[in-house]
Every structure is written in structure tokens, then in C-alpha cells.
Amino acid sequence: MDNCVLVCDGPRVALTTRDRIHLDDSFWHKFVLDRRSFFWDTDFMLKNLASSLRWCDVTQVKVMHRYGDLLIRRENNVFIFDVMQGEVASTIAIFEWKDGQLFSVPIYSSIKCNLIFWEHLISYWSDAYKKAIYDLYGLDWEGWPYQMFTLARELFDSGNYEDAHDLLRCAIARAKIESDDELVSKLENLEQQLLER
């Protein structure tokens, strides 16, 4: 259960897992291979995810409602969210319903459950994507080095080996002129990796 996440979107909540909503690093490694696909696919991913999650509208809960593994209890405008493990309920979150929005109340829980607001999910994805790029290549996603490296890799993958190599040599020259020894070394490593493929 340590992997669980409670997603909130207005009055709706859904209990899910970190990997289901793509918060695990490994998912993002495949997007790093094609920088354009990240921007194309996120809309579809959000739509698919929204339609596949089991949402529960808390305003419809009178006193208590069991929704899969999620048990929602209501006390006036306070909603208590329990995760059922067998017949044992463990409280994972408490929300207050105020001004048409759910506000989380800090609690101590033995079960680690992240609370994520739907509107923030894309920012989490963006962070995960940037981290995946850095993990794989040691390059920041914004800036010319990553842009040139991915372009070189696209050229290489489409069979334009000389163009890819020329481009990386140009990028290395630029890093040298900028006296960025660390970047020179990274680009030379990436060039070597590409040539070895």
C-alpha cells in the first residue's frame, strides 16, 4: 500500500498507485528517446488516465461510502479517507470541503499515501521527464546541448550517420568555445555511445 496515491479533482477523488499515474521514473525513460512525443502524448495520457480512474464524487457521500479499497466517511464538511486492507481500515487522508474545493488536513498515517491534485499532475510529469533526461544523459532538458543531442540521435536513427556525427562535432566545438569542460566530456561520451550502437 506504500505505493498508493489519492488523486483529487474538484469534488472527485480516486485512489490509485504511483505507477498507474506515471510517477515512477522508469516510465519516463521511453519519452526521453523522443523529445517531441512527450508534448504530443501528454494530452492523450491525461484523457486516458481521467477516463480509466475510478472517481468518486465526495459530495454524494451522505455518511459513509465504500468504493473499491477506499472507504469514505463524512462528518459534516470533513471527509475521512480510509484504505481497506482486508477488513481493517487505515486512515490515509482527511479533507475539508470548503468553497467548492477539497483542502487536505495534515494527519499522521502509518500508510504512506501521496495526495495529488489533478491540476498539478502535469507538473509532476514534467519534473519526472526532466529527471529522466538528466539520469540518462546528464543533460538539462532546456538548453541547446540536449536539443542538439536528440537531433543528432534522430539523424542517426534515420540513417543519416554522417550528419549526426558532424552535428555532435559541432556541438562539442561550441562547448569548447564556451569553455564548458564538463559539457565537452558529456558530449564526447554521448558521441561515443552513439557511434558504438
Next chain:
Amino acid sequence: MKDIIICDKGKVALSASDLWHLQDDDWFYDMKFKTAAEWREIQESELKTLCEEHYWIDVWSITGDLTSDDRELRIGQWRIVRADDKDKNGKVVRQVVFFSHFEKDYVRDMPVYKRGEDNSLVKITPGMKEHDDLFNVDEDEGWLFYLEDVPRIWNDLRQHRLMIDATDKLSSLFQTLDWQGRVARLIRRLIDERHYDDAVQTAACAASRFEREFLPGDNPFVAAYKRMRKVLSMNELYPLTNLIDGV
């Protein structure tokens, strides 16, 4: 030849693609020398003139009654047909319009459009509940343009011209087989594919390599880099200044 339709909400004008500058033509040669401010004014005035010069047909004013002969309108090479779908109580549940283009013995049936918000024409595509595999035509040969998209198309065509001009110092390298020729051709290809930012950064990297291998200072890649940046940041290239002209 009236080969395209311009669509403004529920109104359409039958027209010719060259009149609307929907492909790169001589008009864009003149336009590339204009400043960004001049270009904005010319664009607005050209669009206004074109709209005034055309006869606009309200497609939803044609009857959609399936029993009526008047639901078909024939104008020159074009045929416009309206159709209303009704439920069993006679209530209209969907209104559609479709176009056919006649050229000698050849008839091209175009995609079907339904009535959207503000009377706009919404193309029925696979995946939509209205789509019917037996009846709907999926292929789109680029013949219907939304009026609101025309300025964007013009901007794109003008910007492409400017980006090509920005790299004219590289043209002497296009015929060479060394790295400079390959990178110069790569920059041109990136521009043609509208990957302008990649083209700019490639030019900057190539300028650095040129500087390290040959001469410090300006070189054809520096000039291309500076000019392309001017186009992207200011939406104009001319007049060229010494600051960006390079070698």
C-alpha cells in the same frame, strides 16, 4: 479555376487557391521585405479585401429536407448538398452538409461536415459518432480552409521565406561534400521541416566548429545564426544591418 472553399463559420466562398495565397507565390516575395508592422497591416487589409470580393453562401440556409429538390445547390464546378437527420418524432438531431467538385467526368466527393457551435462546419472524421464508414469520405485533399486559419498560413509561408533568406550565405556551401556542406544542407532541411529552433542551434554549433577549425570571428554560419534569430524574434529580416549581416 475555383478549386477551394473558404469557410467562415456557416458561410462558404467558392474560390481559387492562388487568390488566397495559400501556397508560396510571388506575393510572399514582396512581403518578405516588409517590416513586421507593415506586414500586419497588409495582412489585415488583404484579408478584408478578399472577404469583400467574394460571395458568401450560408450553407445552413439551404433546406435540409430530404424530400426537397432545393437541398442541392449547383454553382459552377461545385455542388453543395444539405441533409437533416430526424428522430422518429420528426425532431432534427443532426444537420450535415457535403460538397462535391466536378471536373470533366471526374467527381470528387469531399468529407461531410456537421453543424457545430456558431453554425460552424465541423468535419466528421473517423472516431466521431456521426461517422459512417459506408458513406463518409475520409481523405482530405486540402480544399476547405477556415478563414481564421488564413493569417496563420500566410505567416507560416512568409516566415519560411525569411528563414530561407536568412541562410543565403550558406548557399555557397550546399554543393560541397565536407562537413560544412552537410551541416548547411541539414540546416536547410530543418527549415523546410519548420524545425526553426533546431536550425538556429545547429547554425550556432557549426559557427563554433568553423571558428575553431578555420578563423575566429564571423563566418557564414554566424551570419545565418544571427539572421535566423532576428526572423524568429522580430518576425522580420529586412533591412539587414551590419550588426547581423556577418561575412
